[in-house]
Structures are given as C-alpha cells and as structure tokens.
Amino acid sequence: MTELIARRSVLYLVGAVITGLPVTLARAEDDPWPGLHQDVFRNRPISEEDGLVTLEAPVRAEDAALVPLTVKIDRDKASAPLTLTLLIDKNPAPVAATFFFGEGSGEIVLSTRVRIDAYSNVRAVVETSAGTLHMTTRYVKASGGCSAPAQKDAELADAELGQMQLRQFDGGLPASTSREAQLMIRHPNYSGMQMNQLTGYYIPAKFITDVEVKRGDALVFRMEGGISLSADPNIRFTFRTTGPGDVLTVAAKDTDGRVLRGSWPVKSGKES
Amino acid sequence: MLQKRMTATLLPSRPDLRASLRRYLRVVFGMLCLTLALPGGESGPVSPAAAQTTPVVLPLSVTEIAPGVFVHQGAYALFAPSNRGDIANLSFVIGRDAVAVIDTGGSLAIGQALRAAIRTVTDKPIRYVINTHMHPDHLFGNAAFVDDRPEFIGHHKLARALAARAERYLALNAQWLGPDAFAGTRLIVPTRSVENRSVIDLGERELILEAQPTAHTDNDLTIQDTASGTLFLGDLLFMRHVPVLDGSIRGWLALISRLEQVAAARVVPGHGPPVAAWPEAVQPQKQYLQRISSDVRRMIKEGRSITEAAATVGLSEKEAWLLFDEFNARNVTAAFAELEWE
Structure with a gap:
C-alpha cells in the first residue's frame, strides 16, 4: 500500500508542478475513498447519511479479525430489489462483500463479521432499483485483522472446513412475516496475508466467494464475498415467510470451487 | 468464469493495486525472514543487539520463593514505553550445574535486566530458556540470552x-513500546520443542515440562520443579490481572479441572503475585471463565x-480484576465465536 501511495503522491506532485496548483498531498494520501468511489461506483452521486441505510459498528474493535457489523435498510425508503456493498477503505481488498436482495428478503437487517487491517472508515452503500446510491459511514479503530491467524486453534481450521449451520430466531413481532436466521460456515477464509504455521510461507488466499440463500425458489439474498470477511463466515439475515412448509436452502462456493449445500425447514415459533 | 469475475471484484480492483499488494507481501515476507533468523545462525560471539545497548543494565528485582527459585513480578499494565514491556512474571531456577530461565519479558531491555538479576545471584551457565507460550510479554526478552547459547524451549506448537x-x-510492540524501549528487540524462536512431556536436568534438580492442550493459547507449557515442588503455570494462571483468552474457553476450563488435581507446593502465575498456593490460586479465574462461558451460552x-x-x-x-475493561469484551467476543458452534 505504501508503494502505491508513494507512487500516487508522485503523480499528484507531478500534476501539481505541471499545472502550477498547490500541492495537497495529505488528503490524497489519507483518504482512499475518492479512488474507491471511482472504481466501485464510477463516481456516481451518492446520498450520504440520509437515513435509508444505517450501520452499527464498534468504535474500537475488540478483535480486528472479527469485527461485527449490522446494517439496516429502511424498506419504506428503498424500492426493491436492491444491493448492499460493504467497504473497508483501508483494507487491501476494500470491497468486503456485496449482497443482492431478492423477493424472499423482508425488512432488511443484516449482520456479518469482517477483518479490519488499519484504522479505517467502514461504509455501507445501498443501491435501490431506482438506481440511486445511499451511503452511511462509520470509523472503526482496529488493526492487523487481515494478517491475524484464521483460528486460535490451528488444528481446528482445516478439520471442520465446510460445515454449515443455520440457526433460526423468533421473529419478534407476531404479525410480521419477517423472520431472522443466522448462517454459519466453517471456513478459514484465508486472506493471503496469513502465514502457514508449518512452512513459514504465506497461505494462498482461499475464501468463500458466493453464498446464495433461497426460500423455496425465491431469492433471499446472494452474496459475493472476499478476503475481508472473517474466518468462519457468519451472516445473520432477515427473510420473509409464506407459511408452513417453507424451506431455506443455502449454496456456498469457495475459491477452490468447493460447493457447500444445505437446506433447513423454516421453523415456526421459537428459535432452536 | 464466475470465480474469475469474483476475484476481479473482490481482490484489489485495479491491477496496480494488486501489484502493489504483491510487492507489499514480498517486502513483509523479506523482513520476516530476517527477523526469524535462528539464534544458531548468529556469527561471532557478540550479537549486534547486545553491542548496541547501554553499558549499565539495572537488574530486575527478584524474590526467592523457594531455595534456588527466583521470580520477578511484572507490572499489572499494558505494554508502554515507561514499563519497557515488564508486565509478566519472569522466573529462573538454579541447579547444581546450570540455570533455567522461564519467560524473558517483553523487550530485549527487560531480558537483559533479567539476565543481570540472574548474574547478581549466580555465575552458573544459563543452559535453558523456556517460554511458557507465544505472547510477546513472555518471550521478546529471549534475545538477551543468545550469547549464553542456551536451548530455547517451547511447546511443539509454539x-x-x-x-x-x-x-x-x-x-x-514497536508501536506500543516506542523506539527506545523496543530497541534491539527481535524474535528468537524455539530451538527445542516439547511434544508431550520433557525433562531437563539442572544438576540435582529436574524440571518437568508438559505441553498442554489448547487453553489460554494453543501452545501453553507448564514447568514443574521437582526439587521444590514449584509449578510454573505461565498464563494458564492469571491473578488480579483479568484472564486473557486467546485459545479455547472450553479447553481452558477443562485444563483447570485437571491441573487442580496436580499436587504443587506453590505455583507461579504468569500475571499476579510471584507465588501463590495451589489450587486456591485458580479459583477466581475459574469463576470468571465459568461466568463468561455460561452467560455467553445463555x-x-x-x-x-x-x-x-x-x-x-x-x-x-x-x-x-485489574485491566478488566482492556480485555473483557475481547474475551467475550472470542468465547462467543467458539461457543456458538456447540
């Protein structure tokens, strides 16, 4: 990163000298957002902090390799379907994940856990079907999350790879058809920045790239994820039920082409 | 096809970014190779680190808790320039023929001060430097003992x-200690590992080293001094300093139950007073870990x-507990991520 920044600085400097403008290096170095705005959203206008999307994140992360984020999208303000992109400005791969919501999604409340490599802005950007972009930003103090070992217990990492669990929770509002569930996938989600503890070489990146959750044939969400998601990817989400007999199916893929599948009948009543 | 697109989206999005990440990794790896150089690979009798240091090293204060068993009590604190990483308990045991050091402190400077303390008590050769686990406050002083050419011993997973x-x-640690306190500090990795159980002989005094299953970390080693009946627990035992979970809460509680059955005349905690009675010493920690585990499960x-x-x-x-706010939420986070898979 430092090299990139240095190179950019030189470009800015050269540009400044040629154009005779004052040199404002500090801003260019400190803030990766203008570049991300260009690369990820092609500089389209983004409405900030307008209440459509809210993001809950710790001010100081207890564990930089496991930072919980919760996003809420106000459905009344957003026309479906929509996408949600989670970005961590200072991470080596700033786009942590993109979620595409389908007709099976309810009121959208989504939690996941991410790695944060340096004190950084964390952003949730929503695109509505009307094509408008909405963003909320939180600053999180955490560092070293991408190179921290995937598991505290080294042996567990590979032994249980691929296990999936789906937990279901009581929806809360009795009248609501919106329910909540939590998908847990045992996967080290190697970032490519961790050492192999036996060889001392870097472990190649190996991570969950795709997760698709459906209720029957209806898409709840599809996620494209990267190395910024924590080990053992964990997504807590809401979905809409249609009544008894609903089944949630999950298909997940990793960079090795490994496909994980599971299905769970939707429970009525209490979480189990 | 899908995979290719994914990689393009989710790895750094521009080729120059990706290239710079690769370069960054290469540089970091290069630095690591230097850092991890084995002590055996040193050339010449004096390491550069030792040569740089100031001529006068003030010895650490130590207490003789049993004949030939000395403990320095670390501060109840986080790493800071003012304490130079002197925040863990450090011990040494003197036999007829040799000295064994158990943990070396959080910087080269503290390792040197520990070595100076040993030399105020004995001139016998320091043949063993044992690390109870991987945390920097217990082993970043190892470099101070390189010239003694000891065996550096740790758990096989260390x-x-x-x-x-x-x-x-x-x-x-460089960031927390600042350039002065961190000066010369480097990582010295074990030259001998304990698979299961290992005995070292200091002359009329044996130390029994046992590699424990995942608990505080996945590389905790206990040391029992047969001559005095002293059990060195490293960070398997915290007293006053809130316990820090970096392994497995289930494993730690299970290990405590087993260790409680071990007969020991006294124990030395990794953080806390220099000496304590066994198994009474572990009860507050056991209560804390049980509370975390039952509340998180609920x-x-x-x-x-x-x-x-x-x-x-x-x-x-x-x-x-002391330092509760610094570690409790993190302990809970770690326990939650472990226990939700039950």
Missing part, C-alpha cells in the same frame, strides 16, 4: 504459532448477537 503472528507482534441460546454479548457479559466480575 514455533508455528509465532510464525503466524511474528509480523503483527513485532509491529504492534445469550447464544436466546438468539442475542455477539455485539450485545460483548457489551454486557462478565460485567458482574469487573470489581475482582
């Missing part, structure tokens, strides 16, 4: 645990989130 963390540990069962748990679990234990 070397790989350090390989995975060295870069982060060195960077963080919250998982109730469908509460990891964020809610981190904010509330364990608060009733706060008054019993």
